[in-house]
Amino acid sequence: MKHTVFVLIAFTEAVAAGQQPASRPRLALTPEQTLDRRAIGDRAAGDLEFSPDGSRLLFSVSEPVKAAARARAIWRLDVASGELRQLTFSGKNDTAPRWSPNGESITFVSDRDGVPQLYRLSMRGGDAEKLIDQKEAVGAYRWSEDRSCRARSMS
Numbered sequence: 154m155k156h157t158v159f160v161l162i163a164f165t166e167a168v169a170a171g172q173q174p175a176s177r178p179r180l181a182l183t184p185e186q187t188l189d190r191r192a193i194g195d196r197a198a199g200d201l202e203f204s205p206d207g208s209r210l211l212f213s214v215s216e217p218v219k220a221a222a223r224a225r226a227i228w229r230l231d232v233a234s235g236e237l238r239q240l241t242f243s244g245k246n247d248t249a250p251r252w253s254p255n256g257e258s259i260t261f262v263s264d265r266d267g268v269p270q271l272y273r274l275s276m277r278g279g280d281a282e283k284l285i286d287q288k289e290a291v292g293a294y295r296w297s298e299d300r301s302c303r304a305r306s307m308s
Contacts, residue, residue, distance in 0.1 A: 192214070192215045193212055193213070193214050193215075200212055200213040200248055200249060200250065202250050202251055202252055203252075204252050204256045205252055205254060205255070205256045206256060207232070208231065208232055208233060209229055209230065209231055209232060209252075209256075210229070210230040210232060211227060211228070211229055211240075211250035211251075211252065211259060212227075212228055212230070212250070213225045213226065213227055213228070213247065213248050213249075213250065214226055214228050214239075222246075223246075224243075224244050224245060224246065225245075225246045225247055225248055226239055226240070226241045226242065226243070226247055227239075227240045227241040227247050227248075227250045227259070227261055227274075228240060240259070240274060241261070241263070241274070241281065243263060243265040243281075244265075245263055245264050245265040246263065246264045246269070247261050247262075247263045247265070247272075248261065248262050248263070249261055249262045249293075249294070251294070251295070251296060253273075253296065254296055256276070257275065257276055257277070258273050258274060258275045258276055259273070259274050259276065260272065260273050260274075260284065260294065260296075261274070261281075262291050262294070263281070264290075265281075266283070268287075268288065268289070268290045269290040269291050270283055270284075270285050270286060270287070270290075270291055271283070271284045271285040271291050271294055272284060
């Protein structure tokens with residue numbers, strides 16, 4: 154199962170980055186070409202998260218750099234079918250996706266309204282709902298044993 158997921162992630166990364174399959178020789182990238190690529194996940198932000206039942210994977214995809222910013226969106230991979238679906242479209246920095254304990258919604262950090270805050274998105278559809286509205290940026294968060302979401306501000 155882990156091998157299958159690794160292969161799917163590698164293939165997804167190649168597709169998302171606009172790269173050709175491995176059968177073609179790779180050429181060295183210029184700095185400009187490097188900045189014009191998509192990137193999948195950010196280990197430091199914990200951007201890879203399996204659903205509670207292990208059937209789906211959440212991850213973030215960063216778009217090529219535009220001006221001084223690099224937008225990041227949350228995507229979902231169905232492990233069995235390989236189906237990909239973009240979940241967020243804010244054009245801002247949506248990161249650190251986490252499944253709710255029951256798998257019916259996800260939470261993530263976004264700077265779509267300015268300072269990074271915590272949002273929830275139902276897997277049934279609809280718009281993301283802001284869970285926290287404070288002056289300080291949300292630095293980290295997690296789901297607790299009682300199924301509530303706990304956030305910590307960056308200071």
